[in-house]
Amino acid sequence: MNRLVLASSMAVLALGAGALTLDGRAVSASVQDSTSTLQEQHSFGTIARGSTVCVGPLSPTTAPDGSTPGVQISGFTNGEPSLTWQVFSVSSQSAPTLVFQATARFVDATIPPSGNFLFHACVVKNAQSPQDYDLSLNSFPVE
Numbered sequence: 001m002n003r004l005v006l007a008s009s010m011a012v013l014a015l016g017a018g019a020l021t022l023d024g025r026a027v028s029a030s031v032q033d034s035t036s037t038l039q040e041q042h043s044f045g046t047i048a049r050g051s052t053v054c055v056g057p058l059s060p061t062t063a064p065d066g067s068t069p070g071v072q073i074s075g076f077t078n079g080e081p082s083l084t085w086q087v088f089s090v091s092s093q094s095a096p097t098l099v100f101q102a103t104a105r106f107v108d109a110t111i112p113p114s115g116n117f118l119f120h121a122c123v124v125k126n127a128q129s130p131q132d133y134d135l136s137l138n139s140f141p142v143e
Contacts, residue, residue, distance in 0.1 A: 037061050039139040047083070047125040047133050056120030057090055060113040061139040070112040072141040073121045077105050079131030084124040087137075089117040096120065110141045 041055035060070050077083050085107040087100040100111050111119065121137035
């Protein structure tokens, strides 16, 4: 595991990351080129029945084409059953609001910006035994 974290850290730094933090299995990175800054919140591991894992907050940033299409949630599980993937908009003046939800083994969706809201992405495990997951929230869509 430590070799994987070290290799991932070196790869992010080689890409020109402005920030990298490691907290258990959560990774936050920022990669900047001449026109845009991609920010990513990422978590992976094993989720237990009745648990919710979230990443964020994250604000949409400008994509390389100059647009601001919104944040992207992407995630997958290699187990059964499907997991529930969610995105919440948050602000200091209001309670979190669910703006996207899907139950599937794989998710890839873009949520348009909404004012000055920040976004959190979550994965929810409701039933059966623990299973692996991988969850990312990007500040603009990437392929």
